[in-house]
Amino acid sequence: MKAALIVVDMQEDFCPPTGSLAVRGARDLAPTINSLLAHPGFAVRVASQDYHPLDHISFATNHPSPNNRPFECSIKMANPAPGKETETKQQTLWPVHCVQQTAGADIIPEIDLSKIDLFVRKGMHPRVEMYSAFADAFGNQDPAVVSVNTNLRLFLTDRGVTDVFVVGVAGDFCVKYTALDAAKAGFQSHVVQDATACVVPGSGWEEATRELTAAGVSIVKSDGPEIAVLV
Template sequence: MGDFVPALLVVDMQEDFCPPNGALAVENGRSIAPIINDLLCNRRFAIRVATQDWHPKDHISFAVNHPPPNNLPFESFITMSNPVPGKETQTKPQQLWPVHCVAGTEGASMIPEIKTDCVDLFVKKGMDPGVEMYSVFADAFGNVDSTKSVDTDLKAVLKGKNVTDVFIAGLAGDYCVKCTAIDAIKAGFRAWVIEEGTLCVVPGLGWEKTKEELEEDGVHVIHVDGPEIDMLRA
């Protein structure tokens, strides 16, 4: 494999993404905490990063911020424009969600099952009200703007530590995990998603489709008991 400097990205293990009270809960979302804790605390990484959705109340993805009848969470889509000046004509459809992970609220906090004392860096994302940001590396249009959408230029941090490979687990597999992994490839890293360490909004066939998308983009989907993880044993 040549040079190999691994980093761990734990994606959005937050109260609003977990039962029983999460506004956008992934079924059994808390159940992957032991796997993530083993990765965080018992494996050898150059840096261990946890991401958090950290939305303003007026975020574009919240259904309540749009007029009826096109404001049904999980069902409705709106047209979202690129927030970069001069690129406003670039648009994308955006699915609407319930209000979730509002900055500073209990729903945005990490679940207590995660051993956060093993985390080296927390990165807050999705802070620009006008654009969705599933990936920690870039918004939905591929923009990287550390002053609006995200509070840390994670690519620069990882490059500064000579990271070559990014291992990813967390929630949800078919949204933030997938987009982060694909953008890690675009940022110049090798990317590995740990199958047992992620769960999807749409389980079953949703995960199978997600795996196909990941592999098409060059992301490796691996198992927690596989050789790639075993070699990271501290």
């Protein structure tokens, strides 16, 4: 086993008290995440950031009223990959968040970034959402298509990683999709339950747990045996 820790989107805009898309309890995760970052059993440590252009398709303010209410309304988006433009998905609209080169896109100072080996900036394509640190909403991984700054799957594979442990926010969106894509990419995928928080507490995590376990992703604890055995 060779394990990687992926710290997902621990950014100012996702954290109380001032984040524009704040997830309850997100900032309180920092001590647990830092403890995991310091664990000698992780061979690779990655941090992801949403890093959107101001004209991003998911921002409610970029669409006309009345069908532009954040959390409630959605928009149709098309696959940006050449030759696949007819493939579409519905995208939930969000408040403006994690805009490139703004303080809201910064990882919170409580996270020990000195341990990070790779920073993945994602969601930079204006016309497609990218929750997962591996791929956009259509499964595209090529940085030339999705405007992510690196191919995470190749980075981990090149370093012999077998197991991926995912933490951060939000458990029912970016953490979930990162863990699902890790499993699709052939890694043993795990989500550390006490090191993640959800946009929708309670029901959001329950639904995420169902999807994750159905895909073979294991739900673990930071003090559980799965992490204790890492050396």
